[in-house]
Amino acid sequence: MLRERAIGGNAPVALLLGTLGILGALGCSPQVGDPCKRATDCGLDGVRQCDVSNASRDPDQDGECIVENCSFGVCPSEAVCVKVYASDFVSIACDPDTEDIGSDNCLPNEVCLPEGLCADEIRARTSCRRKCKTDSNCRSNYKCEETGVGGVYVAPDPSDPTRQLSAKICVPR
Structure with missing residues (x-):
């Protein structure tokens, strides 16, 4: 009977330490x-x-x-x-200042990047x-x-x- 009380008396401490450990791990997420x-x-x-x-x-x-x-x-x-933008698909030259105004060099699914190249908007990540x-x-x-x-x-x-x-x-x- 005395032994059961000793173990039972430590259970709240163990539970508290376990809870603190879990909370500490959650606070240090990558x-x-x-x-x-x-x-x-x-x-x-x-x-x-x-x-x-x-x-x-x-x-x-x-x-x-x-x-x-x-x-x-x-x-x-x-x-x-x-x-x-996927560099494998950046190959067609365009003019970012005039693209979409007159003669487009880029396809409808592409955008003219500031560097002057068409890039596939669908493959962008x-x-x-x-x-x-x-x-x-x-x-x-x-x-x-x-x-x-x-x-x-x-x-x-x-x-x-x-x-x-x-x-x-x-x-x-």
């Missing part, structure tokens, strides 16, 4: 841009995914946690939504990427680069879709 090898490294809720596309060149390199299919203004505070001010804000093997070139742009603001926005994001070296 952020966009954190290293990962698999999706579960980015959280168990399925919001963040592990993008290993850049890690495929180097098996020792980790992927990065991202949020896929974002839109303007919906990323976590450490990130910005960027739209990336959006994802939340880590914001930065300098290289020191990015993890090793990543650098801080300005968007707005090379088919990488901040996702457009629906209230002003023609305004070209800019941000700095961490990208693989």
Whole structure:
């Protein structure tokens, strides 16, 4: 009888410690841009995914946690939504100042990028990427680069879709 009381007396303490452990783990969820090898490294809720596309060149390199299919203004505070156009399909020259006014060089499903090339809007991919001010804000093997070139742009603001926005994001070296 005495032994049952001793065990029963410790049960609330064990329950409290277990609850605190779970709450502590939830408070330290991964952020966009954190290293990962698999999706579960980015959280168990399925919001963040592990993008290993850049890690495929180097098996020792980790992927990065991202949020896929974002839109303007919906990323976590450490990130910005960027739209990336598939470079494999960027080949036809266009004039961004006159496209859609007179003779179009781009197909109906394409947009004329500021670099003067048509890009397939259907194949464009959006994802939340880590914001930065300098290289020191990015993890090793990543650098801080300005968007707005090379088919990488901040996702457009629906209230002003023609305004070209800019941000700095961490990208693989």
